[in-house]
Amino acid sequence: MVRELDGSILEGGGQLLRNATALAALTNRSIRVSKIRAGRRPPGLKPQHVAGSKLVAQICLAQLDGADKGSDELTFSPRNIRLGNYSADPGTAGSTTLLFQVSLPTLLFSTSPIPTISTLKLRGGTNAVQAPQIDYTENVFLPFLRQHFGILVELDIRKRGYWPKGGGEIRLSITSRQDPLPSFQLLERGEVTKIRGRSFAAGLPAALARTMAETARNHLIEAGIDESKIEITALREKEGTAVGSGSGIVLWAETENGCILGGNALGQKGKTPEAVGSEAADELVRNLSHGGCVDEYLQDQIIIFMALADGVSQILVGPLTLHTKTAIWVAEQLTEARFQVEEVDMNRVLLSCTGTGFRRIINHQAQAQGSPTWN
Structure with a gap:
C-alpha cells in the first residue's frame, strides 16, 4: 500500500520531502508525495530535490517516479538499503548540506554487529542561501549528533562552492550501528562557555571577512557576552579552494551542559559587511535569549x-x-x-x-x- 502525503502541509517545502523519503527508505514503506512545494515560486522540485531523491533511491534500490525538475508529485517505493559509497551532484549551487540531510539517516543502521563505513561525495553549494552553511553542519549539527545520539560522521570539505556557480565538494564518512x-x-542550557566563529571571503578582499568578524564581536559584547569568551577567525579563502566568490559568517555558542547554538549570515550584492556581521550576531543573541x-x-x-x-x-x-x-x-x-x-x-x-x-x-x-x- 502506498502512503499518501500532502506536500503542502504546514511549512510545505523541501524539508517535508527529505524527511519523508528518508523515513520511507528506513521503514521500507512506499509513499506518494503530492503538491510538492505548492506554495513556492516556482512550485515543484528543484534540481537539488531531484538529486536528493535520486541519491536516497540509489541507496535503498527504490523505484522512483516523478523525480524531474518542476514535478509536483513523486512516488518512492524502497526495497533494501545497501550501505556503501555514493555521490550526488545537482549540477547547480544547490546545497550539499541538504543532500547530506536526506541521506544520513539511511546510512546509519546496519544488520551487522561490525560497523560499516559508508561514504558520500556531494557536490554543489557549501555556503548557500536557505540552507545550513557547511560550517554550521560541521560545528553545530555534527557535534550535537555525536554527543547526544552517538552518531559518528567525519566531514572533509574538499572545495567550497558559492552561489550561483556551485562547484563545491564535500566528502563524508558515516559509521553504521546495529543498536x-x-x-x-x-533540559538545562547552562552558562555560555565559548562563542566561536568563522568569517570568510572568497574571491573578495580579506578586509570584508575582518569587518564582518569585528562587527559581530562588537554586537555580541553589546549584548552582554564576555569578550574573553569570543573567538572569531577571519580569513580569505585561498585560490583553488573555492569556486566563485562569496562571503559570510557563522557563529556558534557552546554551553557548560553540552548545548550548541548558532547564528549565521551570508554576504549579498548591496549588503555591507557590517550588516552581515550584525545579522549573524543578532541571530545568535536571539537564539540564546529564549x-x-x-x-x-x-x-x-x-x-x-x-x-x-x-x-x-x-x-x-x-x-x-x-x-x-x-x-x-x-x-x-x-x-x-x-x-x-x-x-x-x-x-x-x-x-x-x-x-x-x-x-x-x-x-x-x-x-x-x-x-x-x-x-
Missing part, C-alpha cells in the same frame, strides 16, 4: 533522530518553528514515534518524543546485486 540510537534528556538548548535551525533537524531513538527523549527548546512542526508531522505519519509539546513559559517549550527504537531488519526478498561505488 538503536539512544534517547537523551537536555533559554532553550538548541537554536531554531537545529530544532527541526533533530526531530527525525528523536523519532528513531530508543525510549523517551526530552529537550528544552525555544518557540516551535513551522519547520519543526512539519518534521514532527512527517515522523508521526511514517513511524510509531509520538511527540508531546508542553509550554514551559512564553519563550520555551519542553519537547518530548517516545521513539521507535529503530533497528534495521534486512528484506531478503528485495536484495539486489552490486553496490554503487565512485572513484
